[in-house]
Amino acid sequence: MNTSMSRRSVIREWVFTVDHKKIGIMYGVTALFFFLLGGLAALIIRTKLLTPGPDVVSADTFNQTFTLHGTIMIFLFMIPMLTGFFGNYLIPLMIGARDMAFPRMNALSYWLFLLGGLILIISPIFGAIPDAGWTAYPPYSVRSPGAGIDLWISSLHILGISSILGAINFIVTICTMRAPGMTWNRLPLFVWSSLVTSFIQLFGIPALAGAITTLLADRHWGTVFSVPSAGGDPMLYEHLFWFYSHPAVYVMILPAMGIVSEIIPVFARKPIFGYRAVAYASVAIGFLGFFVWAHHMFVAGMKVDAGTPFEISSMVIAVPSAIKIFNWLATMWRGANVYTTPMLFVTIGFLGLFTIGGLSGVYAAAVPVDMHVHDTYFVVAHFHYVLFGGSMMGVLGGIYYWFPKVFGKKYNETLGKWIFWLYFIGTNLTFMPMHFLGLAGMPRRVYTYDPHYTLFNQIATLGAYMLAVAVLMMIYNFVHSALRGEEAGANPWGDAQTLEWTISSPPPAHNFDTIPVVTASPYEFGVSEWVKKEQHSIQ
Ligand code: HEM
Numbered sequence: 407m408n409t410s411m412s413r414r415s416v417i418r419e420w421v422f423t424v425d426h427k428k429i430g431i432m433y434g435v436t437a438l439f440f441f442l443l444g445g446l447a448a449l450i451i452r453t454k455l456l457t458p459g460p461d462v463v464s465a466d467t468f469n470q471t472f473t474l475h476g477t478i479m480i481f482l483f484m485i486p487m488l489t490g491f492f493g494n495y496l497i498p499l500m501i502g503a504r505d506m507a508f509p510r511m512n513a514l515s516y517w518l519f520l521l522g523g524l525i526l527i528i529s530p531i532f533g534a535i536p537d538a539g540w541t542a543y544p545p546y547s548v549r550s551p552g553a554g555i556d557l558w559i560s561s562l563h564i565l566g567i568s569s570i571l572g573a574i575n576f577i578v579t580i581c582t583m584r585a586p587g588m589t590w591n592r593l594p595l596f597v598w599s600s601l602v603t604s605f606i607q608l609f610g611i612p613a614l615a616g617a618i619t620t621l622l623a624d625r626h627w628g629t630v631f632s633v634p635s636a637g638g639d640p641m642l643y644e645h646l647f648w649f650y651s652h653p654a655v656y657v658m659i660l661p662a663m664g665i666v667s668e669i670i671p672v673f674a675r676k677p678i679f680g681y682r683a684v685a686y687a688s689v690a691i692g693f694l695g696f697f698v699w700a701h702h703m704f705v706a707g708m709k710v711d712a713g714t715p716f717e718i719s720s721m722v723i724a725v726p727s728a729i730k731i732f733n734w735l736a737t738m739w740r741g742a743n744v745y746t747t748p749m750l751f752v753t754i755g756f757l758g759l760f761t762i763g764g765l766s767g768v769y770a771a772a773v774p775v776d777m778h779v780h781d782t783y784f785v786v787a788h789f790h791y792v793l794f795g796g797s798m799m800g801v802l803g804g805i806y807y808w809f810p811k812v813f814g815k816k817y818n819e820t821l822g823k824w825i826f827w828l829y830f831i832g833t834n835l836t837f838m839p840m841h842f843l844g845l846a847g848m849p850r851r852v853y854t855y856d857p858h859y860t861l862f863n864q865i866a867t868l869g870a871y872m873l874a875v876a877v878l879m880m881i882y883n884f885v886h887s888a889l890r891g892e893e894a895g896a897n898p899w900g901d902a903q904t905l906e907w908t909i910s911s912p913p914p915a916h917n918f919d920t921i922p923v924v925t926a927s928p929y930e931f932g933v934s935e936w937v938k939k940e941q942h943s944i945q
Pocket residue numbers: 541655656658659701702720721723724727763764765766767768770771772776779780781785788789792793796797
């Protein structure tokens with residue numbers, strides 16, 4: 407009786423919570439669950455592609471599998487993980503606030519996210535699985551039979567509302583609830599990147615909502631948005647879709663860059679090099695991100711001249727990213743550089759692999775190059791280097807870095823490093839061969855392929871299995887350490903200086919007993935060697 411009562415109160419504590427930390431953890435756990443489903447889909451795809459012929463799954467199942475994989479990884483994992491988990495958990499702590507500006511709306515965002523996610527992942531139970539790719543281009547998405555695409559559209563609409571509410575909440579929180587003394591120039595860089603991310607969501611999602619509504623209308627209400635013979639134009643959807651979805655790639659990279667900016671100074675034991683340049687580079691990326699969308703459409707029937715401005719803007723947008731990379735390297739230059747697991751993930755992992763993905767993006771942004779590589783595995787290699795090599799490395803580095811704060815326990819460092827290396831090698835084995843496959847002409851999203859592509863496909867599949875092992879080891883590492891780990895203390899990294907490290911681990915429900923007064927930037931490390939100091943409090 408007693409235990410069931412207490413179990414019920416634990417459930418109630420989480421279901422009705424409006425605490426940003428609990429909501430953040432619920433986002434994180436839910437997103438990780440979706441990640442496992444998306445990962446399972448990836449393994450099915452790679453297992454099929456181990457051989458060139460039509461085996462393992464049917465062609466229809468293959469199409470459904472890569473559609474679910476892409477949609478889940480982007481909308482149910484990466485965006486909610488970066489904004490829902492990291493944003494929710496960290497922003498109020500980092501700015502010295504007791505919660506988000508609108509705690510109930512915050513809870514609503516989470517529950518809408520869960521609802522939108524469930525609508526998508528239960529689609530296989532009803533046998534109505536979307537199969538038009540995560541981009542759902544018409545005309546196929548309009549003609550695709552069954553209710554799969556309708557579920558996909560409903561899911562995205564609900565996720566969109568959730569993200570808009572979240573974005574409003576973050577913007578108001580960051581603008582109005584900073585602790586005294588936390589000027590814009592003392593704002594932690596993760597918070598800067600989240601602020602920009604929120605504006606991108608706010609301005610971009612309505613375009614996506616409009617795009618998918620044209621699909622719904624064409625499917626059910628007799629409209630002809632995408633039917634040229636009746637005066638429509640399928641390019642409308644592509645423009646609207648990419649007007650959101652290119653900026654969305656920055657939703658998936660900016661917070662990860664914010665995480666990198668938090669971790670490197672702590673382990674290099676140096677102030678971040680060029681704080682303002684890093685902060686304003688996020689703003690520049692957010693702004694420019696809205697002017698490059700048509701680089702996805704160079705071969706879609708756009709006028710050739712219309713491509714040029716997008717080619718130029720796409721190359722220009724690489725500049726602020728390059729500035730950040732330069733500044734991170736300059737921060738590490740002559741730093742103490744202690745390669746803990748989070749530091750490995752954000753330096754060798756993020757810096758190394760995001761740079762490769764950024765460079766292949768600049769290549770693809772040149773119209774004549776893109777004519778060749780568009781819709782080949784080269785593009786798959788490009789975006790996995792930025793998303794898996796970049797964003798995901800940031801996510802994992804961030805999880806390891808803040809693990810002691812969230813759980814109050816230390817993780818197992820030796821295991822963490824092994825996992826990093828397995829993950830790093832697996833990522834490169836999986837995605838590096840895709841560059842060569844693409845350049846050799848292998849199209850993306852194909853079920854069968856010419857046998858001379860077999861070897862590189864097998865290497866990629868081997869890499870994917872390695873990644874699966876790394877993920878399982880990581881889950882073990884987290885669960886084991888959360889239950890059995892050593893006590894972490896308030897500031898296990900010595901003198902990490904953002905405000906969340908000045909309070910206990912895990913933080914109390916109300917975060918701060920007294921609201922701190924901020925007198926310095928969070929990156930003022932005076933010494934360049936690794937010194938363990940007593941907890942450094944910013945008062
Ligand atoms: C350095 C800046 C970047 C440039 C110049 C760039 C350029 C491009 C270009 C030209 C394409 C289209 C290729 C084609 O389909 O023919 C593309 C695709 C893509 N990029 Fe990037 N990119 C950059 C950064 C990023 C980042 C940071 C991300 C995500 C974190 C990303 C994610 C993607 C995705 C998901 C696609 C494929 C979309 C699809 O067709 O399914 N890119 N990129």
